[in-house]
Amino acid sequence: MREEVYMAGMGGQGVLLAGQILAQAAMMVGLEVSYFPLYSPEVRGGRATCTVVIANDQVGSPVVGHPAMMILMDKIAVNNHLDRLRPDGLVVVNSSLAGEEFDRDDITTITIPANDIAIDVGSERAVNMVLLGGYVAMTESVSLADIEQALREVIPERHHSFMPVNIAALHRGAQAAMKAISPTR
Amino acid sequence: MTKRKLIGGNEATAEGAIAAGCRYFFGYPITPQNKIPEYMSEHLPLVGGTYVQAESEVAAINMLYGAAATGAWAMTSSSSPGISLMQEGLSYMIGSELPCVVVNMVRGGPGLGNIGPAQSDYWLATRGAGHGDGRCLTFAPYSVQELYDLTGEAFTIAQRYRNPVMILADAILANMKEPCRLHERRDHPTQQPQWAVGGARDGRPRNIINSLYVDLPEEEQVNLRIARRYAEAAQNEVRLAEYGADKPQILLCAYGIAARICQTAAQRATQAGVPTRLLRPISLFPFPAQTIRRWADCVEKILVVELSLGQFIEDVRLAVEGRCPVELMGRTGGMVMTPEEVTDRIVQMGQSD
Numbered sequence: 001m002r003e004e005v006y007m008a009g010m011g012g013q014g015v016l017l018a019g020q021i022l023a024q025a026a027m028m029v030g031l032e033v034s035y036f037p038l039y040s041p042e043v044r045g046g047r048a049t050c051t052v053v054i055a056n057d058q059v060g061s062p063v064v065g066h067p068a069m070m071i072l073m074d075k076i077a078v079n080n081h082l083d084r085l086r087p088d089g090l091v092v093v094n095s096s097l098a099g100e101e102f103d104r105d106d107i108t109t110i111t112i113p114a115n116d117i118a119i120d121v122g123s124e125r126a127v128n129m130v131l132l133g134g135y136v137a138m139t140e141s142v143s144l145a146d147i148e149q150a151l152r153e154v155i156p157e158r159h160h161s162f163m164p165v166n167i168a169a170l171h172r173g174a175q176a177a178m179k180a181i182s183p184t185r
Numbered sequence: 186m187t188k189r190k191l192i193g194g195n196e197a198t199a200e201g202a203i204a205a206g207c208r209y210f211f212g213y214p215i216t217p218q219n220k221i222p223e224y225m226s227e228h229l230p231l232v233g234g235t236y237v238q239a240e241s242e243v244a245a246i247n248m249l250y251g252a253a254a255t256g257a258w259a260m261t262s263s264s265s266p267g268i269s270l271m272q273e274g275l276s277y278m279i280g281s282e283l284p285c286v287v288v289n290m291v292r293g294g295p296g297l298g299n300i301g302p303a304q305s306d307y308w309l310a311t312r313g314a315g316h317g318d319g320r321c322l323t324f325a326p327y328s329v330q331e332l333y334d335l336t337g338e339a340f341t342i343a344q345r346y347r348n349p350v351m352i353l354a355d356a357i358l359a360n361m362k363e364p365c366r367l368h369e370r371r372d373h374p375t376q377q378p379q380w381a382v383g384g385a386r387d388g389r390p391r392n393i394i395n396s397l398y399v400d401l402p403e404e405e406q407v408n409l410r411i412a413r414r415y416a417e418a419a420q421n422e423v424r425l426a427e428y429g430a431d432k433p434q435i436l437l438c439a440y441g442i443a444a445r446i447c448q449t450a451a452q453r454a455t456q457a458g459v460p461t462r463l464l465r466p467i468s469l470f471p472f473p474a475q476t477i478r479r480w481a482d483c484v485e486k487i488l489v490v491e492l493s494l495g496q497f498i499e500d501v502r503l504a505v506e507g508r509c510p511v512e513l514m515g516r517t518g519g520m521v522m523t524p525e526e527v528t529d530r531i532v533q534m535g536q537s538d
Binding site: 023033 | 449521523525
């Protein structure tokens with residue numbers, strides 16, 4: 001098993017945190033994992049990306065040219081990165097900021113109105129958790145319960161009051177993904 | 186078995202040093218290694234150590250020189266332009282036969298360059314350490330766990346050969362996070378080495394730490410002594426790892442982060458019908474020349490993959506001594522090749538005959 005996911009968005013959307021939580025969850029279930037962040041120096045509004053590779057044994061390259069999976073959090077991320085998704089790959093897109101129309105017909109696209117859902121569960125800042133939930137629903141390496149465990153490890157104790165919002169966001173994202181995946185493709 | 190912790194390469198490097206007994210850090214900020222001094226500034230005081238942010242890299246390396254002269258287990262870390270500034274101090278430490286550990290998280294260059302990953306300080310690390318007939322013993326980790334383990338071990342190696350040891354990594358290894366098994370923090374041996382300065386309070390003859398030898402034959406003897414230690418290191422400290430096909434058509438040579446990329450490429454190229462083996466030097470000086478030479482007789486071609494335009498390949502070619510063709514695949518200036526690109530190149534090489 002080798003799972004490669006590339007995440008991209010604008011600074012402040014929580015791309016890097018989503019990647020770290022996925023990596024933490026993978027480690028906690030006993031898998032090998034690497035998390036490789038790449039971001040511009042701006043505090044907000046810059047571009048943020050990360051690559052997470054999960055494997056049964058050695059991870060090998062933390063750098064991936066054509067990932068099989070992506071989470072793209074805004075329109076710029078789609079424009080910049082979707083062409084690198086492997087044919088037959090799967091992408092989870094934040095349709096609140098990136099719309100529903102994409103150039104490729106050789107991939108599986110899961111669109112989730114992540115900003116709308118995040119506002120609905122109580123905080124727009126949970127947009128990363130909505131998309132991560134959607135991603136986890138589509139993959140096998142870790143479960144939503146594993147992500148919840150990882151959240152408790154990664155989020156500092158003093159912020160644990162935000163846990164219910166994040167967990168709700170995860171589950172709503174997963175539900176939205178299940179609904180979005182249709183045989184029509 | 187200890188629990189695994191998801192930590193970054195910089196933090197693993199710093200913790201590896203503290204856990205091995207390092208108690209003194211002198212440095213000056215530069216990306217992409219700032220989390221090393223940050224970690225040191227928080228954790229060294231907790232174990233009775235000392236952290237100093239110097240006014241420049243030149244000051245930092247000379248503080249390290251002073252600390253090492255007293256037998257302290259001390260280190261500095263920096264990134265390419267900062268390591269350039271430290272060359273003079275390193276040369277003096279080699280000449281004074283002093284152990285220390287220097288970490289270089291290499292970034293794009295030359296000049297101020299950028300903060301992207303690079304391996305373009307290979308020559309600086311393995312040939313350099315300023316002027317004179319000395320070099321740094323150099324090790325190149327390729328994972329967060331290895332950054333932790335090797336940085337710790339570097340202190341023992343430095344003491345054993347009374348020479349600076351360099352840990353050579355890059356911006357990707359510095360920033361990436363991986364599961365890492367940490368052991369308990371140890372203190373280093375309390376006994377001061379016989380050569381160290383410290384006031385000669387116990388009535389022993391006084392020691393002098395110096396790299397100035399006005400007597401020419403004496404200086405030659407010093408150089409020969411240092412060379413003998415390098416020869417000894419070549420016997421005892423050569424480290425490498427090998428992965429992939431047992432009867433390869435193509436041998437990949439890569440170190441550090443490039444070796445990680447090649448690990449995946451070797452696997453895929455083998456699956457695609459070109460049996461490929463990866464040889465990864467972990468010690469760069471001393472260099473695992475013998476093993477590479479042995480493989481050169483058994484493969485069609487060698488592909489060297491490095492984040493520079495032909496530095497590491499020189500050592501491979503010296504080892505191969507013309508036994509087989511050696512080709513280069515390099516990226517530079519902070520850019521990285523993908524495992525897909527390396528795989529394509531191997532398959533192309535495998536089919537061209």
